[in-house]
Amino acid sequence: xxxxxxxxxxxxxxxxxxxxxxxxxxxxxxxxxxxxxxxxxxxxxxxxxxxxxxxxxxxxxxxxxxxxxxxxxxxxxxxxxxxxxxxxxxxxxxxxxxxxxxxxxxxxxxxxxxxxxxxxxxxxxxxxxxxxxxxxxxxxxxxxxxxxxxxxxxxxxxxxxxxxxxxxxxxxxxxxxxxxxxxxxxxxxxxxxxxxxxxxxxxxxxxxxxxxxxxxxxxxxxxxxxxxxxxxxxxxxxxxxxxxxxxxxxxxxxxxxxxxxxxxxxxxxxxxxxxxxxxxxxxxxxxxxxxxxxxxxxxxxxxxxxxxxxxxxxxxxxxxxxxxxxxxxxxxxxxxxxxxxxxxxxxxxxxxxxxxxxxxxxxxxxxxxxxxxxxxxxxxxxxxxxxxxxxxxxxxxxxxxxxxxxxxxxxxxxxxxxxxxxxxxxxxxxxxxxxxxxxxxxxxxxxxxxxxxxxxxxxxxxxxxxxxxxxxxxxxxxxxxxxxxxxxxxxxxxxxxxxxxxxxxxxxxxxxxxxxxxxxxxxxxxxxxxxxxxxxxxxxxxxxxxxxxxxxxxxxxxxxxxxxxxxxxxxxxxxxxxxxxxxxxxxxxxxxxxxxxxxxxxxxxxxxxxxxxxxxxxxxxxxxxxxxxxxxxxxxxxxxxxxxxxxxxxxxxxxxxxxxxxxxxxxxxxxxxxxxxxxxxxxxxxxxxxxxxxxxxxxxxxxxxxxxxxxxxxxxxxxxxxxxxxxxxxxxxxxxxxxxxxxxxxxxxxxxxxxxxxxxxxxxxxxxxxxxxxxxxxxxxxxxxxxxxxxxxxxxxxxxxx
Amino acid sequence: xxxxxxxxxxxxxxxxxxxxxxxxxxxxxxxxxxxxxxxxxxxxxxxxxxxxxxxxxxxxxxxxxxxxxxxxxxxxxxxxxxxxxxxxxxxxxxxxxxxxxxxxxxxxxxxxxxxxxxxxxxxxxxxxxxxxxxxxx
Numbered sequence: 001x002x003x004x005x006x007x008x009x010x011x012x013x014x015x016x017x018x019x020x021x022x023x024x025x026x027x028x029x030x031x032x033x034x035x036x037x038x039x040x041x042x043x044x045x046x047x048x049x050x051x052x053x054x055x056x057x058x059x060x061x062x063x064x065x066x067x068x069x070x071x072x073x074x075x076x077x078x079x080x081x082x083x084x085x086x087x088x089x090x091x092x093x094x095x096x097x098x099x100x101x102x103x104x105x106x107x108x109x110x111x112x113x114x115x116x117x118x119x120x121x122x123x124x125x126x127x128x129x130x131x132x133x134x135x136x137x138x139x140x141x142x143x144x145x146x147x148x149x150x151x152x153x154x155x156x157x158x159x160x161x162x163x164x165x166x167x168x169x170x171x172x173x174x175x176x177x178x179x180x181x182x183x184x185x186x187x188x189x190x191x192x193x194x195x196x197x198x199x200x201x202x203x204x205x206x207x208x209x210x211x212x213x214x215x216x217x218x219x220x221x222x223x224x225x226x227x228x229x230x231x232x233x234x235x236x237x238x239x240x241x242x243x244x245x246x247x248x249x250x251x252x253x254x255x256x257x258x259x260x261x262x263x264x265x266x267x268x269x270x271x272x273x274x275x276x277x278x279x280x281x282x283x284x285x286x287x288x289x290x291x292x293x294x295x296x297x298x299x300x301x302x303x304x305x306x307x308x309x310x311x312x313x314x315x316x317x318x319x320x321x322x323x324x325x326x327x328x329x330x331x332x333x334x335x336x337x338x339x340x341x342x343x344x345x346x347x348x349x350x351x352x353x354x355x356x357x358x359x360x361x362x363x364x365x366x367x368x369x370x371x372x373x374x375x376x377x378x379x380x381x382x383x384x385x386x387x388x389x390x391x392x393x394x395x396x397x398x399x400x401x402x403x404x405x406x407x408x409x410x411x412x413x414x415x416x417x418x419x420x421x422x423x424x425x426x427x428x429x430x431x432x433x434x435x436x437x438x439x440x441x442x443x444x445x446x447x448x449x450x451x452x453x454x455x456x457x458x459x460x461x462x463x464x465x466x467x468x469x470x471x472x473x474x475x476x477x478x479x480x481x482x483x484x485x486x487x488x489x490x491x492x493x494x495x496x497x498x499x500x501x502x503x504x505x506x507x508x509x510x511x512x513x514x515x516x517x518x519x520x521x522x523x524x525x526x527x528x529x530x531x532x533x534x535x536x537x538x539x540x541x542x543x544x545x546x547x548x549x550x551x552x553x554x555x556x557x558x559x560x561x562x563x564x565x566x567x568x569x570x571x572x573x574x575x576x577x578x579x580x581x582x583x584x585x586x587x588x589x590x591x592x593x594x595x596x597x598x599x600x601x602x603x604x605x606x607x608x609x610x611x612x613x614x615x616x617x618x619x620x621x622x623x624x625x626x627x628x629x630x631x632x633x634x635x636x637x638x639x640x641x642x643x644x645x646x647x648x649x650x651x652x653x654x655x656x657x658x659x660x661x662x663x664x665x666x667x668x669x670x671x672x673x674x675x676x677x678x679x680x681x682x683x684x685x686x687x688x689x690x691x692x693x694x695x696x697x698x699x700x701x702x703x704x705x706x707x708x709x710x711x712x713x714x715x716x717x718x719x720x721x722x723x724x725x726x727x728x729x730x731x732x733x734x735x736x737x738x739x740x741x742x743x744x745x746x747x748x749x750x751x752x753x754x755x756x757x758x759x760x761x762x763x764x765x766x767x768x769x770x771x772x773x774x775x776x777x778x779x780x781x782x783x784x785x786x787x788x789x790x791x792x793x794x795x796x797x798x799x800x801x802x
Numbered sequence: 803x804x805x806x807x808x809x810x811x812x813x814x815x816x817x818x819x820x821x822x823x824x825x826x827x828x829x830x831x832x833x834x835x836x837x838x839x840x841x842x843x844x845x846x847x848x849x850x851x852x853x854x855x856x857x858x859x860x861x862x863x864x865x866x867x868x869x870x871x872x873x874x875x876x877x878x879x880x881x882x883x884x885x886x887x888x889x890x891x892x893x894x895x896x897x898x899x900x901x902x903x904x905x906x907x908x909x910x911x912x913x914x915x916x917x918x919x920x921x922x923x924x925x926x927x928x929x930x931x932x933x934x935x936x937x938x939x
Binding site: 787 | 869
């Protein structure tokens with residue numbers, strides 16, 4: 001068996017090996033990698049830095065894969081020499097390995113510009129997993145980070161560092177960010193997007209020195225100015241690593257020169273990836289490496305024929321909320337170039353296409369990259385788009401989303417990173433038993449690159465696999481293209497504390513009556529109340545803590561825990577009703593008293609006179625615990641439901657929930673307080689409590705499911721609060737417990753609450769404790785309003801007398 | 803004596819009294835008017851939803867639109883039109899606004915010979931400086 005030695009365990013080398021394994025002749029393969037990790041998706045390193053993915057999430061080939069394919073993996077060994085005559089490679093561990101064929105996939109090295117002091121402690125590059133880990137270790141609150149280089153990688157590093165809490169400045173030599181991919185207008189939009197994210201951008205700044213003794217203290221510029229820094233990332237570009245090519249005596253310019261068959265000047269040495277130069281071009285993106293790998297696999301296995309003709313490259317910025325796509329030649333200077341342009345400064349959307357001879361030659365998209373696939377396709381095929389001239393920037397709406405997929409020809413590339421066609425995906429579904437997106441990824445690698453084709457893959461699965469269930473969730477509203485689970489991840493991962501910030505970065509900047517209250521709740525629950533409260537995003541009820549009525553007046557329901565009151569309280573309620581001419585006083589279905597028809601400006605006085613806390617009857621929050629008379633008076637009561645209900649109400653009151661939460665506690669199975677149709681119910685039995693959840697007696701009637709049966713009252717309260725917090729964290733806004741439980745399933749709810757590992761239970765309890773610590777009676781704002789005109793009617797300065 | 807309608811600008815309130823992306827209502831010259839702070843400008847409309855008269859000043863602002871708190875009708879703050887309806891005439895009056903020296907002004911029609919009383923600027927109870935509460939509130 002021929003011995004194939006691969007130097008480089010990165011994406012290019014391993015992807016090429018994957019292709020080689022598909023061909024008939026078998027090799028005895030050894031792979032050398034100077035990093036100590038298995039092959040991972042390098043383009044997702046920025047997602048690791050931004051906390052969106054863990055290091056394990058970006059692994060492409062596990063150790064199992066190497067073992068299963070009989071590949072000898074030599075991790076942490078750097079190959080320092082090649083002998084092209086004796087046909088051996090020498091590792092830095094002294095090992096000498098003979099080969100019959102050698103594949104060089106040594107990638108590239110970061111370009112370090114001639115700046116003084118780059119060896120100082122605190123100066124990093126951002127190239128591999130170790131760099132990423134080192135950055136994660138160093139980054140944090142209070143760290144001033146400077147990123148030198150405003151290209152793709154530099155901007156992604158900047159965003160990641162910002163998420164980690166650093167104060168970040170991007171320093172760029174040119175006058176346009178990503179100037180190799182964007183024109184000045186596009187760069188301008190990108191700059192303001194980055195600034196929206198809180199990243200400072202300095203253009204036309206030439207860094208001359210990194211200041212400090214041993215450690216970084218600042219960065220100095222050519223104009224004599226300087227800024228403070230404790231951390232510097234150099235992201236000034238990459239240079240092909242052609243060192244071994246030179247040592248092997250191969251023809252090398254910038255990179256190792258290869259022909260259309262990916263052959264070097266030595267018949268048994270091949271090269272692939274960022275270290276090669278083809279037709280004078282060195283590539284630094286993923287798609288070309290994979291294309292090259294396929295060609296090389298054919299050549300090396302004796303199936304020489306397919307030629308590499310170069311790749312139309314496309315760059316996509318992977319910063320959530322900052323959509324940038326660029327492909328081809330966007331310059332307007334070449335003769336006979338037509339330019340099609342669209343921009344909306346308020347939305348931050350910019351699109352530009354360049355056309356020559358009726359063909360698309362370049363595209364820039366900032367702010368909205370949803371059409372990038374279409375443009376990429378036109379660039380690849382060189383199709384004459386003259387007939388579509390009027391719809392270039394705005395495709396006519398398709399009948400439904402599945403329609404696009406059905407119209408796609410089988411040859412159309414769905415996943416541009418890995419190069420997987422529609423036909424290949426359908427074949428995998430039919431012949432390899434693929435049913436889910438995860439299986440599709442595993443089997444074809446589609447959508448494992450930048451991930452932007454995930455939606456198309458899902459559509460294909462949906463169209464072809466009969467039992468396919470979409471993994472994505474429902475989008476909240478048209479303002480934001482995300483479901484709530486994803487939004488919680490974004491808010492948590494990107495450390496966003498305000499509703500408007502989410503809308504500005506991830507949405508249309510406007511928001512509506514659907515998403516604003518939902519996001520307000522989401523902020524509250526993700527940060528356990530420690531968020532930037534934005535009352536403008538709240539419904540009026542939550543701005544003035546009362547329930548708006550049809551005539552614009554409000555209703556006031558004070559908290560009456562467990563439905564237990566006193567003569568004194570009743571006196572005060574009666575006095576308030578008289579003093580403020582309350583048109584209706586009503587006993588509610590929740591064992592409380594409602595004062596209807598109160599004017600907004602009277603609310604603070606009414607609350608003060610009542611001297612009772614808010615009953616939260618106006619909000620998505622903890623309503624009440626309805627109780628029966630328990631053991632004190634009732635002949636049948638076997639558990640003290642009154643005291644227990646009051647205690648439960650005390651533990652949860654003033655907290656907010658996805659939808660209202662009504663609870664009940666009963667002292668015996670006669671169920672007088674109807675606990676079996678409450679969101680959370682405690683049902684006392686001889687010696688035990690049943691904790692039931694998901695009951696309803698509203699628009700829908702549903703008997704609650706049993707969560708658990710416990711012996712002590714404290715255990716019952718604990719189980720109820722565990723469920724309460726789990727519901728708070730996982731339900732969608734406005735989703736009542738009964739819909740939540742039917743969606744998730746009671747089994748899963750049990751598994752993740754009362755039967756969850758202790759650490760998970762403690763996590764739920766700790767977050768509930770934190771929320772409770774910050775929660776307060778909303779009616780205290782009567783005395784200390786959040787805004788001077790919160791309850792006050794505006795009086796005009798100049799009055800017009802009649 | 804025949805009276806004529808004239809248009810005149812009136813000082814209404816300190817701009818700080820209307821928080822960012824919120825509305826407040828004011829009664830002036832026989833109108834109940836909702837004034838909204840859109841960040842870069844203030845817009846004013848009649849404070850009665852064309853549907854059931856809901857207080858539009860209490861609605862959630864969505865870009866240039868306010869959503870009525872009662873039944874979620876959407877009213878364009880510039881045109882006064884209900885944007886969720888196709889019928890014409892479903893609209894509220896709009897009023898021209900301006901900000902002069904930090905005071906929101908409204909242009910209102912009044913009858914010719916009516917006297918105008920001027921009061922000192924509205925003073926409201928405050929527990930924090932205004933500047934601290936403009937954005938987040």
